[in-house]
Amino acid sequence: MELSYFHVAADVPFEKNTEVAVVIDVLRATTTIACALNNGAESVETFADISELRRKSSFCPDSKRILLGERGGVKIEGFDLGNSPVAVKPEIVKEKRLFMSTTNGTRSLEKVRDSKALYTMALINRKFVAEKLLLDRPDNVLLLGSGWEGAYSLEDSLAAGALASYILESGMCTVQVINDELSSALALWSYWENDLEGCLRQSTHGQRLQRLGNHDDDFLCCSEIDKVNVVPTQREPGVLCCI
Template structure:
């Protein structure tokens, strides 16, 4: 298994429907630790029917209006803050079972949903964060894709420390089982994980986006949740373009 890491969506090679399969990855792992992929993992773990992601807000609103109001939630964030008129912002501690169970979340965030949009045509797309890091790695080991692209989300097109930390965390499990790093970005992410694996929350708080969240309010609960390692067995998996559902290891092997 060859692992390549891309810091942001813009770094990912073109993987649209007209690109030959030989030029694409066999699987893509999208990461946005603070906070989209952490929120997605917890929402699905807590019983959301699906999370449907959008890079465009007008498209989100149009699709959400086609669902009964009682079975949908609009999740929107820009600049770390909840969008006006949306039910929820981008917080993993807000997607409790009482709030999300049985509902479809229509979600758009500053960074993470852009990366999901970029890789939507790859045959296998999953999302990872620190809480479901091992579950994602075990799924990849089970399915054995030859080429895996791990895609960070960054902050408005620039590098983010926390996404690279999680990329290294996922890769560390895979490389213990024989996977190899295919680019320097992957190697540097592994070094970052080795440095911070004993205290990932400190790394999240040190990161510029962590500092941004600290500056706009008390996000201590979010930091603790986003830094919780290997707490979830859920693997958010794209089942149709832009739609993620919970798939565990037992589901994948059935």
């Protein structure tokens, strides 16, 4: 299995032929997606463009849809929820279709939506995504961070290193780390693995969230490791569910 990691969508080579892509946005989109599906959401449909989200969601009955998302870390005006993993409670999202747009994560999802298989991952579901990859053993896996408005993010690289470390340490298959970005992510994981919340809070995105208000519950949730047994999987372009 060849593993590579790219910090943001723009870094992925245009000609890259991707068998499996894993999109990461620890703070907070892919953590929110994992929690929503774990709490019974029917699916999460992601959009980079808010106007397209509004258009597409208008075809879904009011009783079955939830709009969630943020820009600059702040809930989008008129939406039901922001982008918080602790807000997608079972009593709110169960059997609902979620329409989601965020500053960073949905851009990465759009970049690799034509992959043969696409999953989303955060620290909270790291183990279960890793075990899915170990079960299927694809020839190549592209890990893609989301960053912040096109720039590197510490927390996404931490999660990429966490996933690669789990796969390497399993000893279940031959693994090739094929770019320096992933080697750096593995080193980052080794340094921070015993203080995940500290890493998230030290990141520039984490500091930005702290300036916006009290996000202690989000930091706690996003820094939990291997707590949620779901593998969000793209069922059709842009639509994630548990299969």
